[in-house]
Amino acid sequence: MKLTLSIPVSCLLFALLHSCAFDVVRVTQIPTKLDSLALTKSSFELDKEVTVNLDTGYSRVLKKGTRWACVGAIPEGDVYKTKDQILTIEGSNIHEAYIVLKSQDLVGFYLPVERTFSPLSNPIAISAKEIVNNP
Amino acid sequence: MKTLLKFFAVIILSLPFWGCATSGPKYSELLPALSTPPDTGRIYIYRTTVFGAAVQPEVKLNGEVVGKAIPKGFFYVDKKPGTYEILTSTEVDRKLSLLLECAQTRYVRLNMAMGFFVGHVYPELIDSETAEKEIQDCQYTGAELNVQNK
Numbered sequence: 714m715k716l717t718l719s720i721p722v723s724c725l726l727f728a729l730l731h732s733c734a735f736d737v738v739r740v741t742q743i744p745t746k747l748d749s750l751a752l753t754k755s756s757f758e759l760d761k762e763v764t765v766n767l768d769t770g771y772s773r774v775l776k777k778g779t780r781w782a783c784v785g786a787i788p789e790g791d792v793y794k795t796k797d798q799i800l801t802i803e804g805s806n807i808h809e810a811y812i813v814l815k816s817q818d819l820v821g822f823y824l825p826v827e828r829t830f831s832p833l834s835n836p837i838a839i840s841a842k843e844i845v846n847n848p
Numbered sequence: 849m850k851t852l853l854k855f856f857a858v859i860i861l862s863l864p865f866w867g868c869a870t871s872g873p874k875y876s877e878l879l880p881a882l883s884t885p886p887d888t889g890r891i892y893i894y895r896t897t898v899f900g901a902a903v904q905p906e907v908k909l910n911g912e913v914v915g916k917a918i919p920k921g922f923f924y925v926d927k928k929p930g931t932y933e934i935l936t937s938t939e940v941d942r943k944l945s946l947l948l949e950c951a952q953t954r955y956v957r958l959n960m961a962m963g964f965f966v967g968h969v970y971p972e973l974i975d976s977e978t979a980e981k982e983i984q985d986c987q988y989t990g991a992e993l994n995v996q997n998k
Contacts, residue, residue: 798975799973799974799975801944801972801973805942806942806943806944806945807942807943807944807945807971807972807973808944808945809944809945809946809947809973824945825931825947826931826932826933826945826947
């Protein structure tokens, strides 16, 4: 009898583990709309390296000296992208990302493929070395 | 009995190396002949590690199978600029989303990670400088080879 019961119980446990064990770390995403006409902000160059600890447990480094160009705005802030480094954010999946700044604070990321905003729990102050005009 | 044990030992020991025999030309050999068609961008997809070599899932680009995650292998796709999702499936799905611009080359490395029953293969976007070093000795595994002599 015990053996008869243990087989379905094992199968059930296996099914539960199999379906969810590795897909639990999701990047928080809020649908948003990028207004690319709002290109009023300048580009900037990072003065210092910035380490960003994501809520998913992963971290990312914005390298010193990288140049970031404004590509528009979303309600959460201004959106900047760079060609000087790869930037992705990561949970169970990986998403290419741009940074979102509000008053010199990094408040989150804009995901251009998903068209969503991924907020940071703790905004990070960004130190920009030089502000230059968009080419 | 001993013969049977030896047989299983050989099978088990050879498991990690199954599928290692990538046989196409190396990236470094092919590169001079590979040109990107106009109005497209290129995505190179490669796998450097032989760890978990028996695990070789299909690689899908926006739902379309474009290749397999073969150890020490690479392939590429030329696509119109736009948004793309690269997906590998083992016991779980792993996705990478990226943008592709016209005349842009992007590199996606297929990494291995531990799984519950089977290792996970996950795609990661890599910067050109790093990728071009890593991919040099990888061998072409793609089905479609559009080689144009310069």
